[in-house]
Structure formats: C-alpha cells, structure tokens
Amino acid sequence: MTTLIAPPRPAVPGPAAPARARLGAFTAESTFIGRSFRHSVRDVEALxxxxxxxxxxxxxxxxxxxxxxxxxxxxxxxxxxxxxxxCAGFGASSTAISVSRDMTTGIIDRFRTMPVRSGAVLTGHVVASLARNLVATGVVIVVALLVGFRPDATVLGWLAAFGLVALYILTITYLFAAIGLAASSPEAASGFGFILLFLPYVSSAFVPVETMPEWLQWVAEYQPITPIIETIRGFLMDTPVDDTVWWALGWCLAILLVAIVWGGLLFRRKAGRR
Known part of the structure; x- marks a missing residue:
C-alpha cells in the first residue's frame, strides 16, 4: 500500500519587527534642551x-x-x-557639575538605549546654560546701571557687546561641559571649574595691566580674558578697540572649537556612542 505524503507548505513569513527609527536632530535637541531648562528652573539656588x-x-x-x-x-x-x-563664569560652572552628574548617576546608560544623537545631551546642557547666563548677565547690567554705571555705547556698540558676551558664554559653557565629562565626580568637576574662575582676576578686569608687577603683566596681557574684557569695555564706553576685537574673537573661537572636539571625544568614549 502506497502512502501519500503531502508536500510541505511554504513558510509564511511573520510580521517583521519594526526597525527602531532614529529621532531627528531637532527633536532630540529640543527634548534635551527642555530637560535642561526644567532642571534650571528647579535649581533656583544655583541661578x-x-x-x-x-x-x-x-x-x-x-x-x-x-x-x-x-x-x-x-x-x-x-x-x-x-x-x-x-557672572558668565559663575553661571557656566554649574554646567560642569550637571554634566558630571549625568555621567555618574547612570542616566546616560538609559539615554544610550534611545535612538538619539549622543551629542544632543551636551547640546541641551549648553543651550540651557547659555539662556540662563544671558538672563543673569542682564540682571547684573541693570544693577550696575542703578549704582552708577553710565556707558556711552551706541546701538551698534550695545549689539556688538551683547554678541561678544554671548559668544564668550557659549565658549566657556562648552569648556565647562567638557570639564564635567573629564572629571570623575561632580565634586571634582566643581574644583576644576573653580580654577578657571580665577582668570578674570589676573587680567585687566579690576585694575589696568600696567599697574601690576612686571612679571605678572605678561601673563595678564596675553591671557584670553584681557582682550575680551578690553573689547567689551571699548564697545560699552564707545572707545577704540583697535585689534583687541580680533584677539577676543580668535580666542573665543579657538577655545570653543577645542572644547567641542574634546567634549565630543570624551562623550563618545564614556557613553559608548558614535
């Protein structure tokens, strides 16, 4: 007796698992910017x-x-x-602590599983800090006007001074973010960042450079803060800035570039993202 064997049925493929879509750049950045803004609002003491x-x-x-x-x-x-x-330095220094806290509390491990660009986390910290520091700078200028500050700046002078201050805040905030990534703990990040806050004291911020001891004049004259201060002072008081404006812009852009590259490399290495 012959046994008939039915031919095997072709396998019907099941529904494919949906691919995890990567969020767009604007969506990721706006999400982390909003997160950092909410943290800033809650941390009233730091502001x-x-x-x-x-x-x-x-x-x-x-x-x-x-x-x-x-x-x-x-x-x-x-x-x-x-x-x-x-004011910009004090405000930006909190960025180092916030970034270091993210790196040491395990939240980055959660972000690593999400389909977002890794740099969006840093962007959120930097943008929120920039906005917070611009508000703080505005308050300080208002207080200065109340105690007798009388600038002679034109409208263009005010705009130029505001633009340079914003560029400086962006620069130092990115630098503090990179320091937060490099530090082993929020406390270490605070200590490393505090060293940078001394630079304005060794500049023309409070006294002219020529009144300092000769061995200190060279340091004060050629460090980055002095040309930035002299340029802002020239814009606000409507005095010639000569070539200090180019030194100020050059220092800001060079430090910003180094901070962005350094911070990006540190974040990819520590967070394990590309």
Missing amino acids: LMAIMLPTMLMLMFTFIFGNAIDPSGGYVDYVVPGIILL
Whole structure:
C-alpha cells in the first residue's frame, strides 16, 4: 500500500519587527534642551548664586575699593565689563557639575538605549546654560546701571557687546561641559571649574595691566580674558578697540572649537556612542 505524503507548505513569513527609527536632530535637541531648562528652573539656588556673587563683587569693588582705586568715582564704569565675565563664569560652572552628574548617576546608560544623537545631551546642557547666563548677565547690567554705571555705547556698540558676551558664554559653557565629562565626580568637576574662575582676576578686569608687577603683566596681557574684557569695555564706553576685537574673537573661537572636539571625544568614549 502506497502512502501519500503531502508536500510541505511554504513558510509564511511573520510580521517583521519594526526597525527602531532614529529621532531627528531637532527633536532630540529640543527634548534635551527642555530637560535642561526644567532642571534650571528647579535649581533656583544655583541661578540666584550666579547672579548674587558677581553683584556682590561689583558692589564691593565699587563702594569699598573704588574710591581708593579711582577717587573720581568712575571706577564702576571700568569694573562692569569684568563683572559681566565673572557672572558668565559663575553661571557656566554649574554646567560642569550637571554634566558630571549625568555621567555618574547612570542616566546616560538609559539615554544610550534611545535612538538619539549622543551629542544632543551636551547640546541641551549648553543651550540651557547659555539662556540662563544671558538672563543673569542682564540682571547684573541693570544693577550696575542703578549704582552708577553710565556707558556711552551706541546701538551698534550695545549689539556688538551683547554678541561678544554671548559668544564668550557659549565658549566657556562648552569648556565647562567638557570639564564635567573629564572629571570623575561632580565634586571634582566643581574644583576644576573653580580654577578657571580665577582668570578674570589676573587680567585687566579690576585694575589696568600696567599697574601690576612686571612679571605678572605678561601673563595678564596675553591671557584670553584681557582682550575680551578690553573689547567689551571699548564697545560699552564707545572707545577704540583697535585689534583687541580680533584677539577676543580668535580666542573665543579657538577655545570653543577645542572644547567641542574634546567634549565630543570624551562623550563618545564614556557613553559608548558614535
């Protein structure tokens, strides 16, 4: 007796697993920017300290040391540009702590499983810090006007000064973000960042360079902060800036480029993303 064997049925392919779509750049960036903004709003103490410390320094230098440095009473016009950069530095230093906290608390491991560009995390921190520091800088300028700051800047001068301040804040924020990535803990990030906050004191922020000891004049004159301060001072007081504006822009762009490349390499290595 012959047994009939039915031919095997062809396998019917099941539904393919949906591919995980990668979010667009704008969607990823806006998501992490919103996240960093929410953290900034909740951390009111950090914002207040970023405003209060430079304001207190300005009041101290104006009313306690000002008459000894400049008996004419015009010292506030000289010191405000340096205070603006101090404000930017204090505000940006919190970025190093925030980035380091993200890297050490395990949240990056969660982000690594998401279909987003790895650099979006850093972009969120930097953009939120830039906006926060611009607000703090505006408050410091208003306080300076209340205590006697009288700039002679034209509209173009104000716009140029604002643009340079924004570029400096962007630069130092990216640098602090890279420091946060390099540090082993938020406490270490705070310590490393604090060293950078001393640079304005060794510049023309509070006293002219020529009044310093000769061995210190070279350091103060050729460090990045001095040409940036002198350019902002020239824009606000409507005085010639000569070639200091090119030195200021060159320093900002060079440091920004190094910080972006350094931060990108550190993030890819520590987060394991490309």
